[in-house]
Amino acid sequence: MPGSSASAVTAALLRGVERREEARRWLLVLPAGLFVGVLLFFPLLRIVSLSVWDPIFTLRHYGHAFQDPVFYRVLGVTFKVSLLTTVGCLVLGYPVAHLMAHARPAVANFLMTLVLVSFWTSLLVRTYAWMVLLGRRGVINNLLLAVGLISEPLPLMYNLFGVLVGMVHVLLPFMILPLYSVMKGIDRSLMLAAQNLGAGPFRSFLWVFLPLSFPGVTGGCLLVFMISAGYFITPALLGGRTDMMMGQLIELEVSQLLNWGYASALATILFVVVALLFLAYRRVATLRLPSGAS
Amino acid sequence: MRYLYHSVCGLVLMYLILPVFVVIPLSFSASPYLEFPPRGFSLQWYQQFFGLRTWYGSMIFSAEVAFLTMVLATILGTAAALGLARAGFRGAEALQTVLIAPMIIPHIIIAIAIYGWYAQLHLIGTLWGLVLIYSVLAVPFVVITVTGALQGLDPNLEPAAMALGANRVQTFFRVVLPNIRPGILAGAILTFALAFDEIVIAIFISGTTGTTLPKRMWEGIRTEINPTIAAASTILITVSFVLFALLETLRRGLARGKR
Structure with a gap:
């Protein structure tokens, strides 16, 4: 039926818009996320690894x-x-x-x-x-x-x-x-x-x-x-x-x-x-x- | 019973607030020792503060660090809050947890982690070393205040502006930004205060060069018995009060605007 195919097209278009919107949001959050990730989690992981590698794995x-x-x-x-x-x-x-x-x-x-x-x-x-x-x-x-x-x-x-x-x-x-x-x-x-x-x-x-x-x-x-x-x-x-x-x-x-x-x-x-x-x-x-x- | 309840509350509030003010009169003392009540009045400890490069230099350095932190954290945090607003997209919750983490992790852990890493990168005692890690600590505060402002924003405003022909950039600068400005300003004030007062991380990564005011106080707090530290404390208290007053004005203005 033509009606349903039209609505399928609309739905697909909307999904495209949604996906673009989602990507845009990710782009806004990413700098802060990367910033905190690199500057906080990298040194913290380094601490965890220092606690178990000395110089090989040890507890x-x-x-x-x-x-x-x-x-x-x-x-x-x-x-x-x-x-x-x-x-x-x-x-x-x-x-x-x-x-x-x-x-x-x-x-x-x-x-x-x-x-x-x-x-x-x-x-x-x-x-x-x-x-x-x-x-x-x-x-x-x-x-x-x-x-x-x-x-x-x-x-x-x-x-x-x-x-x-x-x-x-x-x-x-x-x-x-x-x-x-x-x-x-x-x-x-x-x-x-x-x-x-x-x-x-x-x-x-x-x-x-x-x-x-x-x-x-x-x-x-x-x-x-x-x-x-x-x-x-x-x-x-x-x-x-x-x-x-x-x-x-x-x-x-x-x-x-x-x-x-x-x-x-x-x-x-x-x-x-x-x-x-x-x-x-x-x-x-x-x-x-x-x-x-x- | 009622009398007891009120006096208990009064005592608790005095306990909360009086120590903040005890150092102020000491900083104007004429005596070279910490005596209470202070003997005489003089400004010599302020003269000492502003006469010694190690003291006033550290204050200027702290102000620079706080200002740059404020700029960096406010931009990053505002962008993140806009991205996270009306959450529900994949990973939003995980990201939120990542962004809140710096508020939860004890500063002593962050301090030694950053200390070891910065030592390798030669960032100890540098302006940017401090600005970078303080921005990490400050971003969550901006995210929270801006998110709060965004929640108060009518969700129909943006589509309305776009339907009337504004593009994304115009919509943001003409419609969204003016509405969330108090949230952004509040976040900026919080980040400045945080970077100006921070001590635990400063003990480790603010070196012999690039000493912040709290670090300078920490160095002298157990050895210097004259009231210069009281003068430095009074300066820190004054800065906090000014920032707090700004924040309160902002909040009152916001509350009036909503009515």
Whole structure:
């Protein structure tokens, strides 16, 4: 029939147009894709290959890691610091996100600005500020000495305490922002319904709001844990000798011991851990840019 | 109960924000040590900063790196976002993952990977070495902001312009670009800020030549006890604030335009 052959021609033409359109899109994405591919993935693959070729295929760098008590200690510290940082961020971030989600728009905007200002300030500057605050002759010790609460400076940094204070401070926005975006989407009438049915404010929070905010909790916790696990600057400046984390061990092996094979194996292990956490994160949240602009 | 809740929130917000401001008064101190509250007022640490080539030179170098990164990453990222928009073509998701990867991978891993490679290529301590890797880190931010702007764009505008006789280039420059400009600008500001503040990768690949401001601070942070670092920090904070204010203005303007 002539009609169907005409529509077949149209369909073929449309397919041609579609294919051209697709090619055009590929062309637009390709420069960025190639750029990131060459400059990021090539060096990363080089690291993976350095970890197993030395000079022929070997797993001894991984063997070294899994037999070395130092590696286990560093892994333990990394896990402990990341976990405590995550818990700290959740405990401090949850009430703030809750307040932001329920405040008047003007107040919520102001609180958001505070969070973003902190988020925007250079990580190095904020860590330095904590060095100034927590040092032996730092602001906090001087203040406590002047008031007479203590007679000797407290050891506030170069230990686990200092690392946690700094890490929680730096990563708090990464908890507050996902929590807030989930809490903002919770239907407030559900809380009112619970209260109409006789639940007090506390019970309606516990049985209605809290479970509904869980996607934000999981997302924020995974994000903070993931970033903590690979952190370097804050633990390096505020931590002590015994609180070394994975990032610091990698840095030590590369810049002081020039042990590329071992450092590459450590980097590969860290990468796998973070990649697994990221896959878990993707299941619970879509990656959004934590900024006012998105 | 309510009182407790509000005071907890207030304390957390103070914890979040006060440390940012603690270094500013220190940078105006007259004392050669870090003392709080600062004794006296002086601009000597700024004089020191702008008098020493190692300090102000590193700031100028950082600005150059940040500017070039901004240009390169904004062009690449905007093109990629346009290509990925209204995704659904083969491989789009894989490409998206590739483009997001630099945001996820710990910087310490990227730093040592690039360090080893750059050492072979003699790119350590060079302007372009830094610009190239910072652009990699920055592209995802541009992709995300421009994609956001494109999602707000009426999908009928482009076909309408073409039906009215505009060609592809005209359609892009006259119809698409003016509509997504805030997204592109936001991406550009983010990339500038990222390149100006980055420290982990700079520790490795910003050498004795081509030292960025954060790298210069890192070198002195444990050894120099005078407040020049506080002055450098204040400068970094000021730059961040200006960029943040620009971004917020942009966002407010965008929100008004949509209404």
